[in-house]
């Protein structure tokens with residue numbers, strides 16, 4: 001597996017890298033960003049996966065969230081992949097809309113043509129990228145946590161709930177908690193997975209919790225001034241399913257905060273500390 005370094009910047013005594021590789025699962029070239037804390041010079045460090053939202057590439061998070069300072073303090077690496085396959089031959093929304101297609105892979109394995117050839121972000125994130133990281137970088141992929149924003153919050157929750165043994169904790173900023181019940185999700189899942197809504201349940205956080213997903217440490221922050229809250233994100237549905245099923249999640253509604261990276265940067269330190277605690281606890285239990 002060849003990985004090309006596109007950029008490398010010293011940051012909080014660690015390194016912020018941007019990398020490029022051929023992704024077999026997506027049948028295209030992909031970029032991803034990786035922050036290695038100073039502790040990585042002494043051996044493998046735990047790994048946090050960050051999944052971004054609609055319209056983002058791997059760069060939004062590393063430039064705007066201010067996460068590196070906290071990752072350096074806690075000695076964790078953070079990988080930020082892109083949000084969809086890209087490149088020549090990768091189909092996009094026929095009308096060029098920003099909520100579907102390029103920049104909007106929704107972290108699923110598409111089953112419907114023409115999306116099924118490239119749009120396989122679930123396999124990319126759960127199989128190909130972890131294998132590549134374990135092989136080529138000083139990260140311990142058996143000590144991992146996952147978090148994300150909006151569409152990426154949806155991706156993080158779904159991937160953690162479906163793979164509870166692989167993640168010590170999960171958190172999300174303004175996640176789409178029930179894509180089967182909101183316009184963004186209905187458009188994406190309908191196109192990528194087809195009209196049978198039974199097939200959507202594996203990619204729907206509320207449906208997975210309803211079906212008895214195993215307990216993981218879970219933290220969710222949601223801004224109350226987020227324009228997408230009522231129509232798309234629907235935090236209330238997560239609160240309801242957690243209370244109905246007894247699933248323990250810390251869901252914090254944050255007054256005054258919107259959907260932007262100003263919100264994310266305000267709470268990113270708290271999320272990284274949350275994951276670092278869960279990772280330390282799992283080490284103590286081993």
Ligand SMILES: N[C@@H](CCC(=O)N[C@@H](CS)C(=O)NCC(=O)O)C(=O)O
Nearest residue numbers: 053054055056060098150151260261
């Ligand atoms: N482009 C959309 C907004 C999309 C949006 O808010 N994207 C979020 C994720 S859902 C984001 O992180 N955008 C990139 C950024 O703020 O850097 C609009 O014009 O309303």
